[in-house]
Amino acid sequence: MAVTGTPAPTPAPVDDDRPRTIVAPVAFGDRVFRGLLRGAGLAVLAMTASILVFLVLQALTAFKAVGIRFFTTPTWFISTHQFGIAAILPLGVVIAVIALIIAVPVGVATALFISEYAPARMRRALISMIDLMAAIPSIIVALFGLYFVMPRILGFDSWLSHHLGFIPVFSFGLQNYASNYASATFIAGVVVSVMVIPILTSLSRQVFSQAPQGEREAAYALGATRWGMIRMVVLPYGRAGVIGASMLGLGRALGETIAVSFILTPVFAFGYHVLESGGNSVTFMIATHLLEAGPTEISALMAAGLVLFAMTLVVNTLAAIIISRSRSGATASAD
């Protein structure tokens, strides 16, 4: 029998509110309905699988041409079959790591500020603002990075290399011209961090705000200051959520294309001097080379994309598992 219109009245609440197990024969219509929904779910799985399949198929030519050397060759000479991702993949990872080194402390601090310190009146506005910023397209970040950050950060780069150059990462082997600091891995990392901060803040804030009120009050009752309460209750409660959020941020940073291609000029040798001009990443190679590529290079780019896809899939899946296993993260969502 079908019910139409508005939902019917619920039965009066019972004292014993455990859900009853409903045993009912599944009707034909329901079987079709469930089949359809299951089909939709499987279609999403199939979509992911077909991305993998198509990338693998397209990448075969490149793998046949260079074999395992694809992972050990830093150069990108297509015609002589000397191409690989030994430089571009780690260079891209360095960008993502720089972005995270900046974004995790800033994001967590901002999340704590919003959830614990901001006046209750401002909180709602701040939350919507951060959520909105997480939805700002990366091309806007790229514009900001190329035309605002880059001209202004060169002096700071020079300052870092002069005064902190004894730290190997900040050492600078080139001449001290502004152009030698431009388009560097470090700048790309800073710009990507501007993109990752809102995502990380939004996720961490959701987790922090769920720290149980009872435990907070217990901490206060034991004489904790607000910082003491945060250290004892909020941070331990949110730890797994923050780790998961950071990994999602890492996935985003690894896959970021546009901001990176606005900033970088390509190099094909791995170096850890992040202040020196030039950098690379798989996404950057695909965005700049795919449209002018011949068949072998297309295949090589597909292979590089496949490696990146596999890597981000692993990182994101781990993040999803960490979040869903944690006490705090079961209801936090990525968007």
Next chain:
Amino acid sequence: MLTQESQPRVPADAGPQGPGQKVRISRFTPAGLMTVAGAAAGALGLVWVLYERVLPLSGVLGFWLSWYVVFLLFYVAMARIQWDWREVSHRLATVAFVTGGTLAIVIVLGQVVFTLLRGSGVVIHGNFYTQSMAFAGPLSPLTSGGVLHAMVGTVEQIAIATIFSVPLAVATGLFLAEVGGAVARPVRVIVEAMTALPDIIAGLFVYALFILTLGLQKSGLAASIALSVTMIPIIARASEVVLRLVPGTLREAAYALGASQWRTVWNVVLSTARSGLATAVVLGMARGIGETAPVLVVTGVTKEMNFDPLQGPQMSLPLFIYNYAHTEAGRAAYIARGFGAGFALVLVVLLLFTIARMIGGSAPGQLSRRQRRRLGRQAAQG
């Protein structure tokens, strides 16, 4: 006194606190404020003398970075004179989080303000909305040429992508929330992992499928499909969250009246979650509309108006920005046009976001207070 209300209902300086009122943990005091101000001023003086006059240091950003570090140190020292360590660490944390959080928010907001400011000089010309770039060259003034072709492309592509992705994504969300079972677990994990799929991979996939395997041309349709690949997981994830908020009692009521499962979902679950689902869809659109990397590789760049998404290159707003502010950047007018398109794109995203907030409360899945009350009433008395 012990049971604190989660929301303070009284103004901060309301006299002696009665029972049931929020106990305020911290409050601004003259001594506290002056300590902060003193530390800031003292640090500024010391850093100026050392940085500019004594030590061989230079650089504006480095100056303020040093100032901030010295400020925090001064603050600790000055607080230590007045309070014990517990109080000092509490106050240091407060100052650090408030300044750090405010700074981060200003920077994040700054990127949008920057784009709006740089773009505002272009968008005041009426031709920006009514012309394509077909008759505007690199040296043309801003009073000729515009983004109409990119706007048409964006609207068509996002419309097609929404038509493709919404049924599949909402059905997937329903599957995860209503059917479940052994298949649901891997689907949920994959959907979550795919929400952060690198956007260029979607473009690469469509490139491999459409252009290399099927031998089709680059077109707006290919871009739409790339966009729906990125939008499906986002909408599916958000709709699952929304559907889970539908009270189980409503479902049980429908079952108790003898409704079948699909009737229950169709008449009860979907109509209860309607606004939340709309929010999920609009947020998905907001994400899709700004995606640049997928459209970069599957639609060509063009200056011409192209209404037909099935053939020929079709411009879109993100691609317009990419082209004029990066690939062909060099002419000031081109960069300015790129920022103009950025202005338009930011406004579109803001608009979509506001719409999403208006129909769906504060976040995907969070019902507005009125909706929650209505649901509560319905659940309680029908």
